[in-house]
Amino acid sequence: MTELSNLVAESVERLRRDKPLVQCLTNIVVANFTANVLLSAGAVPAMVDNPEESEGFASVADAVLVNTGTPYRETAEAMVAAARGAANSNTPWVLDPVGAGMPWRTQVALAALHVATPAVIRANASEVLTLAGTDASARGPEAGDAVEDALTSAAQLVRTHGCVVAISGPVDHILDADRHVTVSSGHEWMTRVTGVGCSLGALTAAFAGVQNDYLIAATSATALLCVAAERAAKRSVGPGAFAQALVDELFLVSPDEVGERGGLRDVTAEI
């Protein structure tokens, strides 16, 4: 195994051993699936997403996820408060700016970024383009910009916010100021089940709770989900069976297999 594979395998082991408490502020569509993904992977979800409790709970949690999939006035307020609470207690937090490009949630995502530096921004290409101020296509959470077209914008976000940026797509790209990694495992059915992208955001937060090299945390989350997805697809007739098998495989897959079969590549020197 390469050094990268070893670091990823080790992180998966650590996640299962340390069972990080992950505060999730996420959307009504994926809240259940996200919690089950976290539990199956070994983490402990806590969906504390109201403005009375979110800031305080961020100091108790090991990591915080802010996902803008269905922002309402009250949960949006809670998201910004959670980011503030995370910053004040040095709890790592992950921004998953679902649907950025639509006006209200873009504003919420930028407000959260304004109060606190996240460990990782995890997004698709269109969302990265939007956050960096570049025009993206406007089909909402299902926008279809290519990952490769967002790399310059991602590098800009890295510089502006001093955080890791992870862009998901057929090949995932994860970068910080000095390094650039790609993950080329996964399965096309990951786009036929709602919340797979969102659960990657949640897993990224979970890993950030046990691994303070956040580039490795984001890479580990991506590899774990993608290898589990490959295993799940092999024994599924369709997307319904796949969704359930994916949860199983997050529980069953070994850390070494995640490291070895994750399709991990350090491309820092190449790009």
Next chain:
Amino acid sequence: MTELSNLVAESVERLRRDKPLVQCLTNIVVANFTANVLLSAGAVPAMVDNPEESEGFASVADAVLVNTGTPYRETAEAMVAAARGAANSNTPWVLDPVGAGMPWRTQVALAALHVATPAVIRANASEVLTLAGTDASARGPEAGDAVEDALTSAAQLVRTHGCVVAISGPVDHILDADRHVTVSSGHEWMTRVTGVGCSLGALTAAFAGVQNDYLIAATSATALLCVAAERAAKRSVGPGAFAQALVDELFLVSPDEVGERGGLRDVTAEI
């Protein structure tokens, strides 16, 4: 195959090819299942249900679903705005007035109907009776009025709103000003899984996004769901397995099988 079967089979093909973007304003119980049903059938869900974005997004979407299952002040506001946005951009929208008969959601459904004519009202018998101003029993979303008792009220809604009305039950009835179709496929377990009715509303919206004969769109949605349900029930030991298999079968079933085995009947001349 009859002409009706052919039209339905063709619509299923078109759904899979055109992948309509369906904006869903729905309830917290079924949001996940609805999104998975749409993805599996070939559509692209976008749960944009806040008042800041719902009106504008309705002009980007290919179809809009308004489902009143768990209306809150903010999402109710977003529902009326989405209906207005749909009307202004000629995007077809479907009203699924879940639980109509309870005061608040009845008011929301009527407010949405007031600002815009839907392509289809999809409802159970009690909800149809309520919207038409007839007394219905009052057990909420699980009201037990018979489909046949709601046909007169349905015809009245067709006249008042100039839209298609689809009533679901053991036999589904779908009617507009000139035509009346029944769909007699399906399985009793469709009532043992939450959100099957709601996902029919979502599929109806998806078909309305690719088929502008809305009676055929509603018929296609009903037949697709019912035939998938029959296939799913055959290989399921209980409602848990059935829910997952149903999602699989929406992906697996062929357009021709939907047309042939949908139990479709044009009863315009008979009634």
Next chain:
Amino acid sequence: MTELSNLVAESVERLRRDKPLVQCLTNIVVANFTANVLLSAGAVPAMVDNPEESEGFASVADAVLVNTGTPYRETAEAMVAAARGAANSNTPWVLDPVGAGMPWRTQVALAALHVATPAVIRANASEVLTLAGTDASARGPEAGDAVEDALTSAAQLVRTHGCVVAISGPVDHILDADRHVTVSSGHEWMTRVTGVGCSLGALTAAFAGVQNDYLIAATSATALLCVAAERAAKRSVGPGAFAQALVDELFLVSPDEVGERGGLRDVTAEI
């Protein structure tokens, strides 16, 4: 079978025959799973959780569930109103104070208790300690206090509120002023799927709708869920398969098996 086993088996039969209408005010994470658990067990869920309708609907429902998992201003208001409506119409209601210990939801739970006496408080040990005014650990919904440490606090809640208290854990304890029952069936994967505890609250409400000896209602709910879980675990490779199989088994298990294999014990005389 002991008398306790017989009473439990009979209650399961009655649930399936009478199909109680259960109004649920619950959280965004488990709403779907809760509804499916209720449907599979034979009850009829109605998620009426807005302040305009919740009080009135409580007089139509056979039982009401108040679960504080993700309280927002509007749903919290609806929860207190539902408790009031339940009290006014003698509808039994169950409090599941998820995450009590966090400030806002503790306040909501206490406000609901202030307006109406519940049939059952169903909670984990930390939540019981909090409601009784004892210090609990503060890891939110996943607090880790031991059931046995909460028995004194539970007895105090029984005296203060005149209701049944059910504490879930590896062994569940259910007590009222005169009796104390333990349930020692179940499976460790019940903690690897989100919402299993919450669905126990919902089943407790369903049983309270058909069995007015609320200690037996709570015991029946616990035994049904635990025996179904044991059966489900036997045929599952991981938590994803288990969640689905659990829903199946609630539908498939016989009333006698629930009574016989529930691990029921009347420990009134021993403690």
